[in-house]
């Protein structure tokens with residue numbers, strides 16, 4: 001019998017882990033420099049937590065049978081779990097809270113292959129208890145800093161506003177709104193043209209489809225849609241954010257008011273980081289503002305604003321793998337300690353002395369059963385720089401491996 005991993009599950013071997021760690025360490029350093037603290041939530045959650053009201057569809061979640069009346073699932077993302085934790089377990093917390101995570105998530109993937117389960121890795125942040133221009137700008141500048149720390153070039157930020165998009169959709173009759181929404185989300189002009197809408201609404205739908213491109217053009221087009229006061233205020237906020245970001249000069253920015261995320265808890269800006277290397281667009285991360293999510297979990301229903309993003313470690317890996325930034329091999333040991341004449345205790349003691357002598361030193365023991373030539377070959381093979389032969393009197397003879 002051959003044991004296989006479950007469909008869609010992957011094993012990461014030491015080199016995969018070293019490369020993944022390289023990405024994660026760099027991201028973590030950036031999160032720390034911006035004052036974010038790590039949070040670890042449970043991989044398992046109750047289904048009602050995971051679904052965040054109706055924001056995440058049940059069929060996307062891998063559910064578990066636990067035989068009791070609690071319905072459990074594997075987290076498909078972390079924002080809902082963090083929202084639950086903060087309002088229930090950190091009731092005394094003061095705001096803003098700056099939290100980050102680095103974790104695996106599980107999604108049932110219906111698109112690629114029928115009912116295939118998948119495990120992914122995400123790193124991300126949530127900035128809680130702050131709304132307004134500066135909080136939005138912080139999170140987007142943090143995204144840019146993360147990508148900079150990974151030496152990633154050729155990416156674009158697609159920026160939308162869920163609140164504006166939603167209120168523009170409100171003009172469509174309720175029975176057909178979700179079809180309009182889907183057609184716009186998928187840039188599907190053909191379907192849009194066949195929907196039973198008045199000429200005026202057809203016109204509106206077409207304009208909505210075109211609300212994507214250079215920020216100045218999009219902001220001008222959206223203003224032609226007869227906005228009410230709230231919509232106009234949201235557009236003005238978006239304009240201030242775009243101006244601030246563009247003055248920082250870190251962004252290739254595309255404004256897209258037809259951007260609709262599959263997760264439906266967003267209430268304000270939404271965004272995607274897209275890499276356009278080799279003509280293939282890959283979404284490396286996504287996020288947005290959710291000002292009504294924490295209220296779902298809060299014991300008194302109090303709303304606390306939030307904004308965050310996730311970066312997909314798997315997709316970053318895919319883009320970085322071709323750019324020679326990732327470590328090409330697992331780190332070699334610095335020392336091989338060889339006990340001569342069965343002098344194991346002196347050898348273990350010497351090896352420990354070496355380990356304690358420097359911060360990042362790797363020391364391995366030779367476990368016996370091969371002659372000096374085989375030991376040297378092994379060291380060469382594994383790129384180990386030095387061998388310490390421990391003599392019978394406990395003294396070492398150091399040999400540089402050539």
Ligand SMILES: N[C@@H](Cc1c[nH]c[nH+]1)C(=O)O
Pocket residue numbers: 076077078079080124125126263286287288289307308309310
């Ligand atoms: N949790 C979202 C990303 C996000 C973080 N914060 C806000 N949005 C996702 O996995 O798509």
